[in-house]
Amino acid sequence: MTRQRERYGQFYEDDFGLSALAGKLASATAPDVAQALGSAAEVAADCEGEGAVELGADIRYLLDSGLPDETLRAAWLAATHERFDPADFGTDLHGWLNRLADLYPARPRKKPQVSWLSPPDPEFAEEDLRKAVVAEVRAAAPELRRTLANSGAGGTLPATVPEALEAIAGQADRETGLRLFLRILKAWAVPVGKQQYDRLMELDTKLGYPGPLVYDGLDIQWLPLDPTRRDRSGDFGISVLSARFATYWEEPTAREGVALAATFDDSAETPGTAAAPLFEDAFRLLNSPLSADTLTTLWLAVSDRGLDIDQLGIDGRNWLRLIADVCEERLRDVAPSYTPVVGPVRTALTQPVLEAIDAATPDLATRTVSAHRLGIPGTAAIDAVTEVVTHADPDLGYRLFLRLLNVLSVPLTTNRYAGYRALGERFGYGASLVPDVIEHLTFEN
Structure with a gap:
C-alpha cells in the first residue's frame, strides 16, 4: 500500500487521521470505548467525510507493518497522554486498530484536489522523508525521555517512545510517524528548539500540511524578541x-x-x-x-x-x-x-x-x-x-x-x-x- 500524497491543507485546517484521534483522546477525561469511537467518527467526518481516508490509511499502515504490539502501544499511549489504553477494555493495540479498520477501511479519496494548487513536492522521496522524520525523532529524544520521566510516565510506557516512533516511521509509514511524533511532543509539552521547529515547518511545507498541524500547541523555545532586526520576510x-x-x-x-x-x-x-x-x-x-x-x-x-x-x-x-x-x-x-x-x-x-x-x-x-x-x-x-x-x-x-x-x-x-x-x-x-x-x-x- 502506497500513500497518495495530497496537499492536505486543501482538505484540513489542522491535524487529521490517527494523530488527530489521539489528540482528541488526550484532551478528554477518562474516555471509554464509546467516547473513543465517537471521537473517531468526528475525525472521519472531517472535510465532508474525507477524514476517513487518512484515518483508514494510518490504521492500515500500522496493522500491515508487522511491528509488535508493545511498539505500537508505546506510541499510542504517549500520543493520547495515557488517557486511553485499549488494555483497560480487554484488548491489545492491534485489536483496537482492527476494530477501527472495520469501521474505516483504507479507500481512495472521493473528493478531488483543487486543480490550481500544485501537488506536494515530487522530489521528496519516501526514503528522504523517512530519514528526515527519524532525524527529528532522534534530535528530540533526549528532551522527550526527560519530559516523560519527570512526568512519571517513563516507567509506565511499555517501550521507549523514541524507538517506537522510529520504528513506525521506518517500517510503517513516514507521515503517520511524523504526525504521531508531533502529537506526542504536544501532549507532553516537550520543549522544541527554534532550529528544530524550522526544520519541522520545512517538512510541513513539503508535505502540503496545514500550518497549524505543526505549530498549534507545540512548546517552541522562541528566540528573544529583537525589534532591531530588519530581515523578516516582508515589510514591518x-x-x-x-x-x-x-x-x-x-x-x-x-x-x-x-x-x-x-x-x-x-x-x-x-x-x-x-x-x-x-x-x-x-x-x-x-x-x-x-x-x-x-x-x-x-x-x-x-x-x-x-x-x-x-x-x-x-x-x-x-x-x-x-x-x-x-x-x-x-x-x-x-x-x-x-x-x-x-x-x-x-x-x-x-x-x-x-x-x-x-x-x-x-x-x-x-x-x-x-x-x-x-x-x-x-x-x-x-x-x-x-x-x-x-x-x-x-x-x-x-x-x-x-x-x-x-x-x-x-x-x-x-x-x-x-x-x-x-x-x-x-x-x-x-x-x-x-x-x-x-x-x-x-x-x-
Missing part, C-alpha cells in the same frame, strides 16, 4: 500597518485594525515580532519634533486614506499613542518578560535616503494622494516623509517613502529600482521587502 512596523489599512475590504475600527496588525507574526517568528517594531516606529515618531498636523498628513498619505483619522477627529499624535498602547497590550500578552526597547537611529544612511527622495520628487510632486476624495498634494506627502528621515529615523522614513511610491503609482526604471533595493540591503531588510512594495512599478529602461 508603521509602513506595513499603513498598507493593511489601505487594502482592508471591510474597514475595521482604528483599534481593531491596529490590534489585528499587531498579531500578524509569521509562523516562523517569535510571538510579538509584529508588535515590537510597530511600537518602535510609533515611539520614534511620538518622540520626534514632528507636529500633529505633519503626522496626520503622513499617515493619510502612506495609507492612501485607508483610515481617515482627520475625519474621525484623531490627530496624528493621538493616533500614534493608540498604536503604541495596542502594541504594548499585545506584548504583555505574548511576551510578558519583554521590555520594549528602541534601538539607535541609523543616521549614517540619512543622506542616501534624502538623495533617493530628491531624485523621485519631480514624479511625486505632480501626483495627488486620494485624488478622488479629500486629496493630499504629493508635495505635502514628500515634505512629511522628509521630516521623518531628518528628525525621526531614516529607516522608517525610507520604508514610508517606498509606500508613497506605491500609493502614487510612480513608474520606476529598472536602474532606479535596483538602487532602491541596494539601499534596502544597506538597512538589512529581508530580500522580499522592497520587491513586495514597489517591484510592480518597474519598467525596462
Whole structure:
C-alpha cells in the first residue's frame, strides 16, 4: 500500500487521521470505548467525510507493518497522554486498530484536489522523508525521555517512545510517524528548539500540511524578541500597518485594525515580532519634533486614506499613542518578560535616503494622494516623509517613502529600482521587502 500524497491543507485546517484521534483522546477525561469511537467518527467526518481516508490509511499502515504490539502501544499511549489504553477494555493495540479498520477501511479519496494548487513536492522521496522524520525523532529524544520521566510516565510506557516512533516511521509509514511524533511532543509539552521547529515547518511545507498541524500547541523555545532586526520576510512596523489599512475590504475600527496588525507574526517568528517594531516606529515618531498636523498628513498619505483619522477627529499624535498602547497590550500578552526597547537611529544612511527622495520628487510632486476624495498634494506627502528621515529615523522614513511610491503609482526604471533595493540591503531588510512594495512599478529602461 502506497500513500497518495495530497496537499492536505486543501482538505484540513489542522491535524487529521490517527494523530488527530489521539489528540482528541488526550484532551478528554477518562474516555471509554464509546467516547473513543465517537471521537473517531468526528475525525472521519472531517472535510465532508474525507477524514476517513487518512484515518483508514494510518490504521492500515500500522496493522500491515508487522511491528509488535508493545511498539505500537508505546506510541499510542504517549500520543493520547495515557488517557486511553485499549488494555483497560480487554484488548491489545492491534485489536483496537482492527476494530477501527472495520469501521474505516483504507479507500481512495472521493473528493478531488483543487486543480490550481500544485501537488506536494515530487522530489521528496519516501526514503528522504523517512530519514528526515527519524532525524527529528532522534534530535528530540533526549528532551522527550526527560519530559516523560519527570512526568512519571517513563516507567509506565511499555517501550521507549523514541524507538517506537522510529520504528513506525521506518517500517510503517513516514507521515503517520511524523504526525504521531508531533502529537506526542504536544501532549507532553516537550520543549522544541527554534532550529528544530524550522526544520519541522520545512517538512510541513513539503508535505502540503496545514500550518497549524505543526505549530498549534507545540512548546517552541522562541528566540528573544529583537525589534532591531530588519530581515523578516516582508515589510514591518508603521509602513506595513499603513498598507493593511489601505487594502482592508471591510474597514475595521482604528483599534481593531491596529490590534489585528499587531498579531500578524509569521509562523516562523517569535510571538510579538509584529508588535515590537510597530511600537518602535510609533515611539520614534511620538518622540520626534514632528507636529500633529505633519503626522496626520503622513499617515493619510502612506495609507492612501485607508483610515481617515482627520475625519474621525484623531490627530496624528493621538493616533500614534493608540498604536503604541495596542502594541504594548499585545506584548504583555505574548511576551510578558519583554521590555520594549528602541534601538539607535541609523543616521549614517540619512543622506542616501534624502538623495533617493530628491531624485523621485519631480514624479511625486505632480501626483495627488486620494485624488478622488479629500486629496493630499504629493508635495505635502514628500515634505512629511522628509521630516521623518531628518528628525525621526531614516529607516522608517525610507520604508514610508517606498509606500508613497506605491500609493502614487510612480513608474520606476529598472536602474532606479535596483538602487532602491541596494539601499534596502544597506538597512538589512529581508530580500522580499522592497520587491513586495514597489517591484510592480518597474519598467525596462
